[in-house]
Amino acid sequence: MGDKYNDALKFWNSAFEMDDNAKEQYKREVDPEKDWKELASSEKLRDVIIEQLSNKAKVLDYGCGEGWAGISLRKSGCKDVTCVDVVENAIKLTEFFEEIFDIREGFKAECVSSDWIKETAVDVYDGVFCSNVIDVLPEDVASVIIENISRIAVKGAKIVIAMNYYAELKSNSEKNMEVKNGNELYVNGILRLVSRTDDEWKSIFEKYFDVEKIEYFAWSGETEEKRRIFIMKNR
Numbered sequence: 001m002g003d004k005y006n007d008a009l010k011f012w013n014s015a016f017e018m019d020d021n022a023k024e025q026y027k028r029e030v031d032p033e034k035d036w037k038e039l040a041s042s043e044k045l046r047d048v049i050i051e052q053l054s055n056k057a058k059v060l061d062y063g064c065g066e067g068w069a070g071i072s073l074r075k076s077g078c079k080d081v082t083c084v085d086v087v088e089n090a091i092k093l094t095e096f097f098e099e100i101f102d103i104r105e106g107f108k109a110e111c112v113s114s115d116w117i118k119e120t121a122v123d124v125y126d127g128v129f130c131s132n133v134i135d136v137l138p139e140d141v142a143s144v145i146i147e148n149i150s151r152i153a154v155k156g157a158k159i160v161i162a163m164n165y166y167a168e169l170k171s172n173s174e175k176n177m178e179v180k181n182g183n184e185l186y187v188n189g190i191l192r193l194v195s196r197t198d199d200e201w202k203s204i205f206e207k208y209f210d211v212e213k214i215e216y217f218a219w220s221g222e223t224e225e226k227r228r229i230f231i232m233k234n235r
Contacts, residue, residue: 067094
């Protein structure tokens with residue numbers, strides 16, 4: 001996969017680390033009956049994926065992070081949810097939340113290799129969610145993921161891909177920010193964003209999916225809804 005991918009993997013593994021003291025504090029403060037809703041940093045994004053995917057028979061959350069989306073879908077009625085991530089600490093955190101929110105069946109979390117998506121059988125899932133993955137990876141890696149999402153999803157499957165907002169990138173040496181290849185932003189040497197317009201992403205997705213609509217959302221604390229949700233149907 002190359003140095004860029006491995007550096008990004010180390011960064012995200014550190015980002016999803018939660019020590020034992022933090023876990024114990026969370027256990028003391030959480031309400032297991034309702035606080036699963038608070039795992040998502042965007043209420044709108046959570047509601048969109050529940051609307052689009054909770055009625056599907058078998059859903060994949062690819063690049064699940066701490067598993068908030070998969071947990072939200074399982075709690076909202078989806079009977080079979082698989083969460084996968086290449087980041088070990090992300091899956092450890094998903095399993096922690098799985099236990100906290102008492103998800104006993106119909107849910108699987110697995111740390112997988114980068115080749116997992118290429119080795120998975122065809123026509124498995126009728127719903128796929130992927131957030132904050134496609135546009136933070138090198139182009140060649142992202143292309144493989146997009147192609148194989150289509151391959152492992154059944155014809156007509158609902159595909160929901162969420163990503164960062166489009167930004168005109170500029171290097172800033174004081175913040176250790178460097179722009180390469182025109183649209184790749186590196187922070188402290190780690191690839192953090194591949195910036196493309198809606199139309200640029202749409203042209204990439206349309207090789208495999210019918211783009212039904214694009215919605216916009218904001219993370220908690222942001223004032224403008226500029227992040228994108230591509231809602232699509234697999235061909």
